[in-house]
Amino acid sequence: MKRNRSVFFTLFFLLAAVTSAFAQQLPGESKLGEAEAPVSMEQATTQVPQAVAAEKSADLTLSLEECVEMGLNQNPTIIAARKQLMASESSVKSQRGQFxxxxxxxxxxxxxxxxxxxxxxxxxxxxxxxxxxxxxxxxxMGFELLSKYQKTKLQRDQSDAQLYNAELVLIRNIQEAFLTLLQGRMEVKSNQDSVARLQSQLGVIQAFYQVGLRPRADVLQAEVELATAEQSLLKANNSVASKTARLNTLLNLPLDKKVDYTGELTYLPFSMTLEQCIVRADKDRPDLRIAMKAVKISEEDVTISESSFYPxxxxxxxxxxxxxxxxxxxxxxxxxxxxxxxxxxxxxxWNFFNWGETYYDVQKSKETVDKIKADYDNTRLEASYEIKDQLLSLKAAADRIRVGRKSVESGREGYRMEMARYQAQVSTNNDVLNAQSRLSASEAQLIEALSDYQVALARLFVAMGVKNPSLKTS
The missing domain is CATH 2.20.200 (Outer membrane efflux proteins (OEP))
Structure with a gap:
């Protein structure tokens, strides 16, 4: 009788401890039965675990905008493009001296x-x-000197556009690296939360197993799930280290330099239409300016070829x-x-006869003009497609954010309910583990959607030829 009484008190104590531990709400979760106000798109980022705090021993703290500014000042690709522009300036002055x-x-x-x-x-x-x-x-000189001078000026303008294009490409690469780093940090936090939930679940199952309420198989299953989650956490941490090294490389910083990259993945509304984006691209895209300059340069080459007709x-x-x-x-x-x-x-x-050499040289130059004009038309078509593609990616990511935040809400509530049912002995360990898996998957999907949205936004600005270091839309 005394033995039965001690078992009863032990079981009662364990159930009380477990109930107290899991009565606490999960982060961002409402109490069961309470009505919750709808969450706006701007608040979607609060639905997922935020990025883990950076190391306190960081040598430098940089925001997204500061990263872009540092990259534009220090990246070797930009330095090389600036030197090319200076060389083009010297070429213009050299050709001017021919007069x-x-x-x-x-x-x-x-x-x-x-x-x-x-x-x-x-x-x-x-x-x-x-x-x-x-x-x-x-x-x-048969307009040769003037045409060569105009050609070098066009080449200088082309080098200027190439510098702008190199800056846009670098901005896009830095922004993508920065955003994927934030995504990786949020995934680390999500995996840490998953490990913590599985550790708590394992503790509950072990407590039930010790008093004979659950079989040993449930304990082993929980241990396997916890080990799997820990493996995912290790992969996420390694991914963050790799993405940090990539960002350091783009900023021309030492790979092992400790930098606190601060920011968060948020929803930024974008209101421009496709037509507005294309108009902006026609004005600002550097590759279109480069292609147009190439057309004008080829036209100057025609004049240079024709100069051989004159004395x-x-x-x-x-x-x-x-x-x-x-x-x-x-x-x-x-x-x-x-x-x-x-x-x-x-x-x-005056070389007035050379068996058609000058004539055919002129014809070749004219055909080259037509070819470069066709290349320009193709570049413009590709630019329009790129803008359309990024707008579609942006819309798709926004829709995924809407669906993802609802999925996270449901996943958290489902996990809390399964834990409560498990404590009441009306649910199985599989049900709890499945609920935990669904919650982790929904958090990962929402994190990915937030990252994809801002990456698409960064690519869209570059597709329009717009420098936007901070990715602000207003």
Whole structure:
């Protein structure tokens, strides 16, 4: 009798302890039977576990906008694009110099085997030094110089657009890395919560097993589920470490540098229509500007090819001095011992027949113009498709957020009810574990939807050619 009484009190104590432990609400959960106000899209992020806190020993704290600004200042890809732009600026200045007069100079020494003579009279030094200077000013080069100058200016504009495009690509990569890092941290927290729930469930099952209310198989099943959850937590932690290293790389920071990347995945309403996005892209997308500049450059190449049809006109000034010593200061064989002479004149050079070489070169340049125009049209079509695709991804992610938050609400309530039923001995261990699995899956789906939404938003801004470091939509 005493033994039965002690078993009864033991069982009563265990049930009371278990009931007290699980009477507490899960995070974000309402009490059973209470009406809960609808959750807005803006509040969807409160439905999932928030990212784990960063290490307190972090050397640096960066938000999304600060990450983008640092990347634009330090990333080697952007530095290379800026150097290319500076090279294009120098090329413009170099080509501009072609309009001015060119000056050349020659200086040399000549030894003749015999004394130069005119008849029997010496006419020049046997050892002679000479100096020559030429100044040539282009007057008309068949529009070649002007076209080449315009071409280099277009190439400079193209390099500027390429720099802008490189910045957009880097912004997109940084934002995607940052957002997936936040997603990974939230998944770590979700997995930690899952492990905590399974540990509590294992404690309950062990308590019931010790008093003979549950079989050993339930304990083993709970242990397997807990080990699986711990494996998922380890994978999530490793994924966060990898994503942190990736973000450090994009910011040109040491891989092992401890940085506190602060932020959260939130719903940001986007109201622009497809037509508005396409209009914005036509104005701002750098690849469209690059393609348009390529068309204009090819048109300048046509003019450069056609310049061979025209004569070339230059004005020239020549100065020559010759003497018997390195200073070329005197020459006894010249009038009044003068060593120098000069002349000025104009020259026309016209290659008017070359068996069709120029004609076909022009035809080739014109065909290239048509080809590049077709490439531009294709680039514009692809840009429109990219915008449409990202808008669809954005809408799909928003719909998944709406469905996901309801799924998390239901999953939390279902898990709480199954735990209560299990404590009341009207449910099985499988029911509790299935409810826990459904809750973890619904949290993961909502976290993924929030991440996909902001990633699609980042890609959409890049598709429009818009720099938006903070991803603000208002």
């Amino acid at each position: 001015g007069a060119g000056m050349s100079m020659s200086y040399g020494y000549t030894h003749s085997s015999d004394q130069p003579r005119s008849g029997s009279t010496p006419s020049a030094y046997q050892d002679q030094w000479g100096l020559g200077i030429n100044v040539s000013q282009p007057i008309f 070339k006109l230059t004005a020239d000034f020549n100065y020559n001095s010759a003497g018997g010593d390195p200073s070329v200061s005197t020459n006894r064989y010249n009038y009044k011992n003068r060593p120098d002479s000069w002349d000025v004149g104009a020259n026309v050079n």
